[in-house]
Amino acid sequence: MSEKNKKWFSLNLNNNSNKTSTSCGCGKTSGGCKTHNQEEIDENVFFNDAVDASVGEQRPKDGIDQVFDVKMDRRTAFKKLTASLLIGAGAVSTSCSTLASDESKEKAQIDWEEQFKGNYKLMSNEEKEATVTRLVRSYQLRTGKTLNMSSVDAQKDVLYGYAFNISKCQGYMDCVNACVEENNQDRNSQMQYIRIHEMKDGKGFNFNESDDNYYHEVPAEGHFYMGTQCFHCDNPPCVEVCPVQATWREDDGLVVVDYDWCVGCRYCMAACPYDGRRFNWSKPEVPEEQINKNQHYLGNRMRKKGVMEKCTFCVQRSRAGKNPACVEACPTGARIFGNLLDPNSTIRWVLENKKVFRLKEDLGTEPKFWYFMD
């Protein structure tokens, strides 16, 4: 019987990766000097760990892992099973190493801290500033250039609102351009927060038959144009469904995402009735010279793959008193933005004097984006 067992011992069916040798002085077999390759393997290990973790300690240990990879199972079964921990272990072991340079040590330190920080919503002001400093420094270490990232909170007595004049929009798509330039979206997948729908006169607001990817002279005869984007609802269904509260409505009404907290389950995208959210299916890439360096933590800073993003009413601009890029860029003045709580604002005047409506009112989401006509 034992011979038969021995026969199976030699087939390392489950874990192929963990026995990488390291030149590091720390002696960890599950870490190693931080390289891109290492990251992949660790995540593979993580998949197994995750499966194990969900079953692990409770299941009678009759799995093949127990036999073939006792070291890993014992060690990792009792630690917090996260791949980040393994990556972080790599970071730590790099820091321990006498061979790695100061810069890569600092980078490893920053990455380690960034992995384990909490939800931005729950951070104190010092923690927010600390994370911004880390991100800016990390960018500096990577590219040698510097950024201007802010973490300014919502102002008091401010509630942002937006109005869109359907009669004025001519379908130029200047807004789409400006938004993409302002917010550092992935160029490969041509991610755009704004959609402009070209609709035929006389058919009502028939989105089914509208065209949102036209390319001909505008304004086309017999058509009108409507733009949609995230409407920053006051009762946002996306906020309700996020399992980790990575998206929330700020006090000034903006619905924002903490990109580092998002786990990428895409439940919010299923819940949004207005196609407001975008997902980074791959690593977002922006050519270096096109990166907008004036950033906000919740706004247009560079995202990573596997996280959700959306229009933020250009939080980096609006919290400084500027108009969002789309409002600024529209040559016809079809877009109106302002503070709903200020009784003298233009947005209030529009709501009180023009015949405004919102999309899908019956869903109870209370969007803060109104449409009107001249």
Added chain:
Amino acid sequence: MRRLKVFVSLIKDSLDVITRGSKKYHLWMGFLTLFMLIGMYCYSFQLDEGLSVTGMTDRVSWGLYISNFTFLVGVAAAAVMLVMPTYVLKDIDFKQAVLIGEGLAVAALIMCLAFVVADMGGPSVLWHMIPGIGVFNFPNSMLTWDVIVLNGYLFLNISIPFYILFRHYQGKKSKTSVYVPGALLSVFWAVAIHLVTAFLYQGLQARPFWNNALLGPRFLASAFAAGPALIIIILAIIRTNTAFKIDDKTIKKLALVVTVAAQINLIMLISELFKEFYAPTHHSESAYYLFFGLNGKTALLPWIWTSITLNVTATIILTFHKLRNNFKFLFFACFILFVAIWIEKGFGLIVPGFIPGPYGKIAEYTPTIIEIGVTLGIWSLGAFIFTMLAKTAIEIETGKLRYKK
């Protein structure tokens, strides 16, 4: 201390049991391992490049993975169809199959968890969901409810059979006062897991295809049809290949459960079809796309019509006593019913919920090779785990595996 010794010995003995077997057994496990490796290889692409290697896009953001997840939660819930008659109705005929059913539940749940992790954009930051060190958005997010009920059910389905097997391994009888309350709880819990999973979709006012009152009950009906159908097929395989005795009566009674559930499922389907097509509204667009195609987009038509044909055929076969009691027909009907419900809950529910999009635009979804690879890998993982659990349980239950002091 003594218990620990017994436990360690149980593990050692189980390993013996698992690594020994007939040629067919080894071939089966080897085949599964091959597919698991293929799945891991495909998943490594996904980890490297992100979810862009799948066919999912911003328009259809949940695809093959979540379809399988939804279906398998139902299969896991169906184990209760064996537990309930045994412990609540005290119907002795079901008793033998209970442990197999619960083993299936464990395997199905592990598959569910694997599919969810495979679908995540950031699996390395899933610790963000752990209450205490992360943020757990309970009770607002239905996903958190799902995490709780699924893990709780997994715990129940591991601990109760483990207790029973542990006792039997030592040659002792298992105490009813310990496992019956747990078994009763798991009956309610099983209904809860599938209802909560249904609520995940039912609660989204943005998706009118899902946002109806019948989704939860429909999930339960199709789960109680597909799960026991699979159990019947598995029991048949176990009967022929091991010394584990399963009465014809057990299988026949299970078949009755499948029949009633399949009939209820059909009635619910008819109700949904009526609602969508009698007075179609803008909200019926998804149903039109699914059953008849929209604007020339007909990718799902072959799937749904195959599913409906198989579903109706299987239900008709099962309805006739003569055919249902003829095991050849029964196994065939169970198999096609299982496939039909897999299609119906997967491509027939998840994908059409997203099409057309919020502004009426249609972008179809086709899974890529990598997605299919990972899916096959995870199904193989489930089958692998189930085989291991079943083999150990059978050896203990047939008295072959006992604790030797």
Added chain:
Amino acid sequence: MNNKNQGYIFFSFFLILVVAQTSCKHEEGEYHSIIDKIKNKSKNYHGVTLSSESYLGDDKMIKITEDGHTFLIPERKGKLKSFKCSECHSKPLSQINDEDLKKAHWDIKIVHANEKTMNCLTCHNSNNMDELKSITGKSIDFNRSYNLCNQCHTKQFDDWKGGAHGKRIGGWAPPRASLSCVNCHNPHNPSFEKKWPERYNSQKTKERK
């Protein structure tokens, strides 16, 4: 047996209570709708500390007040290339009407309403080239040229005063600065040409095949 049953009943009752308490959705539902929220929250509006003044750049602005709306518009006279027409043209129009010379501003074609409604003298004052005049002959300063437009385009003027027509510059924070009519519309040819959209999304086309 009785005790056991009682135990089960108590336990399930307790469980239901716990579930009921925890499942109530966390709702900030003090406000039924956004309009209620706006009404309530603006009661104590104290103003914001942000200002859009820094974003106005170097453009000279003038403050106007029309019908209770006070806002800034760009100053115009400094932008007109050869303003103070009278610096060159010393004689009134009636006297420089010479058959041999080219007609003044010969390249300006009026594409605004029709010949019965508009000609040069509808807006321009032939006796004082430095000012415009209303339909009834009252003078209108070039910096307040919107007063000409609002004689016919009253609806657009109302919208413009409120902020629904025209382009706001600077930022959303007070003080409000808007462009005036002539900053977008050429008064001699106020309509806009068609043009092509700024971009096209090829990825969307791919997805929808």
